Amino acid sequence: MNTAVRPLLELTGATVRFGADAAIDDVDFRLFPGEVHSLMGENGAGKSTLIKAITGALRLDAGTLVLAGETVHFASPHDAQQAGISTVYQEIDLLPNVSVAENILLGREPRRFGAIDWRRMRAQAHDVLVDLGIDIDPASLLGTHSLAVQQLVAIARAISTDVRVLVLDEPTSSLDLDEVAELFRVVRELKERGVAILFVSHFLDQVYELCDRVTVLRDGRFVGEYLTKELLRIDLVQAMLGRAAADVAAPARAMDADDETAPYLTARGITVGSGIVDADIDLFEADVLGVAGLLGSGRTELARGISGIDRLDSGVVRITGKSGAPHSPRSAMSLGVVYSSENRRTEGIISHLSVLDNITLAVQADRGVARRIPNARRRELAASWVDALDIRPADLDRPAGTLSGGNQQKVLLARLLALSPRVLLLDEPTRGIDVGAKVEIQNLVGEMASNGLSVVFISAELEEVLRVSTRIAILREGRIVDVRASDDLTVDSLMALVAQPEGLDG
Template sequence: MDGALPLLELTGATVRFGADAALDDVSFRMFPGEVHSLMGENGAGKSTLIKAITGVLPLDAGTLTLDGTPVRFAGPHDAQRAGISTVYQEVELLPNLSVAENVLLGREPRRHGVLSQRLMRERAREILLDLGLDLDPGSALGSHPVAVQQLVAIARAISTDVRVLVLDEPTSSLDLDEVAELFRVIRELSSRGVAILFVSHFLDQVYEICDRVTVLRDGHLVGEYLTRQLLRIDLVQKMLGRDVSDFKARRRVPVDDEPGTEAFLSARGIASAPDLTPVDVDLAEGEVVGVAGLLGSGRTALARALTGVSRLEAGIVRIEGTPVDLDSPRTAIQLGVVYSSENRLAEGILGELSVLENITLSVQAQRGVLRRMRPARQRELAQSWVEALGIRPADLDRPAGTLSGGNQQKVLLARLLALAPRVLVLDEPTRGIDVGAKVEIQNLVGELADNGLSVVFISAELEEVLRVGDRVAILREGRLVDTLPSAELTVDSLLALVASPDEQED
């Protein structure tokens, strides 16, 4: 980019909410044809900066220029007319309408004043094919997987004269093949001179697709760097503002080679249609078993089968050698087995309730409506977990939904740990949270295991699975391929096991 002029540039950008500055004298620039990452912990100012360049928030100070010309947007529509489009993590399209109707929504072609379905499908097909997407424009958007819907959202964004494309966590729900297809489209757009802002918590993806990275911390600019010149460990330290010694190593639990001999929880031949064929799982006391697999491999099905959320169709589970019937989550909880869903918002945190109410919810449910906890005891219990897990801000009366993703996850963990479980099953506990919060959650899992808690840890990030797990259970298409000590695996070797196609039988 040497010698090139920025396509978009923020200079001295400041955005205040009352007395607090969410952005404080921040400068940021994007060049034509580059893929640029914006990195920082939750609360660093990333969302505020994005809202400032897309017309959602006005600047209190500073200047935004486009092609060297100062601009001020009255709202997102002004930004879109200027060529700045955004595709959000949650696809904001209409699944009941066709692909063509979504691509051209609000800009439907007409003939003699009447909307023309034929022209709309033809125009949509041209836009899709221009991105290398061979889709039936007349098909219902909702009939396609999330990855395709994400690409349709991008097609809609570029169907106008887009110059800057903001992609906010576009890969959070995609598998490896779908990510590869998205990256193909991103590279195609960048080759045309479109500047792309790629926001993601996946460091490996940032390093694969991004040319440049800007780091924010606490609303201030830390710096702008060429990705190829910045080591990952240095990027993390710049984001956290502290030494990466916080990435603690933990002891590894030696597990007997004879399956089930020392297992606290042992599952044999458990199956749950249609996503889980009979598998065997052993979990020792104080052990962390990481679970790796692509989307649809059966990761979540295994978690739900082990915790009574999904009814077993076959197999048997033993706890300390005694057969148990995990017929419901309530039964599993009574046996000391608790589950944290990958869908933190829909099946975890109750955003409108306070931190105190969220933490004490499971204990009160276990006691029943006739044995209400005293308010003083509720506060004492909740406060102890806020302090133990470092939940910030430490305000028991604050609605949990207003906390950052990492702190919401800590509140959910506090609710489960308040039940004094023996087995903790975590499905994607660090999805969508920043690097600093990930480190804290990972270290917390290690500390819990060191204190005797058995943990099943599911993550799409293979590096995280290897770091946290003593052993790794590898799933593919609902089958358990193997369970191996994490010390014997690398990210590359684990990726090969996770993604290898099944061998065809003769």
């Protein structure tokens, strides 16, 4: 990047306060035309606040924002969009029940004689899609397409205006490798056109593959701006954490993978729709069973079937010899089996409720509405888990949705652990959270297993599965094809197993 070129967007001394606390404090940030720039930092470092300040969702308490040489003050995201700044979020904010064309031109539909000109709208959407190399029918319903295509449609919508700055907030968190490659192709095309792109991701590999520069925040303050090609990964992690990467402990391995004790939970021949077929699972006490497979391999279906979220079409689950599969989440909880969904936003945290209410929700539901837990007991219970899991800030009355992603995940874990479960199924528990919080969650899994809990750990990141698990079940096309001790595998050998075409086992 030739820094003699004038920045397209520049923040100087940016400060945003919530009460007495500064979410960002005297932060400088530059974004040049035709570059991909990553914003890095732990959860709570101020990344989201900085993005909201740039995109008009929050006002600066101090500092200046300059766009194309002019000082600007955005009263709303609409004002920012009118100025050429568009955002595509991790959770796609489009309408799945209407067409691709309607989503791209929503609020800007071409009209003829006062009515929407549907033919012209589809033609305009088609031109935008073709321009990005996206081959889909603009008249098709958005909801019939994959998440990857929907993400590309969100980008098409963003650039269908006169976009100068494109903010991509965790755009790859739900995509497989081929879909990520397609997204990166589109991003590089936009970069060639001179669009300035702010790319936020917790995947270091993707940051180093795509981004020209990195800005690091820590505790709401500016740490540094670096050329990606000149910054070692270990130095980036240290800049984010404020301590050496070697100081971050590895989770303890609780169970010996060769342990011959009887399993606490067994599943035999379970089938859930077409997602998981004739699967057998053994889960031991103090065991962390990793589940590895490509997107669509049946990872989530396996967990939802065992935990009673989705009804089994066939097969049986036995817990300490008791026959009969959990037929609902409540029946699973009564057997000591709890499930943490990969979709933390819609099936996990209730954002507007307090940390206190979120943690005690399942315990109260288990007791029933007629047996209310005294408020003093609720606060005592929630406070004990806030302390045990180091949830920050330690404010029981704060809305859970205002916490960082890593701390929201801890709140969700606290809710489940408050039930004193024997089996914990974790589906993508570290998705969308930073390196430091990710390691904390991984360490918590090791500690829980050391205390006798049986854990099923699902993650798209194979390195993480290897790091956390004692054994790994390999899934391909809805079938468990092998179970291996994690110590016998490497990332490369595990990738070869999950990606191996059917018929080539051996």
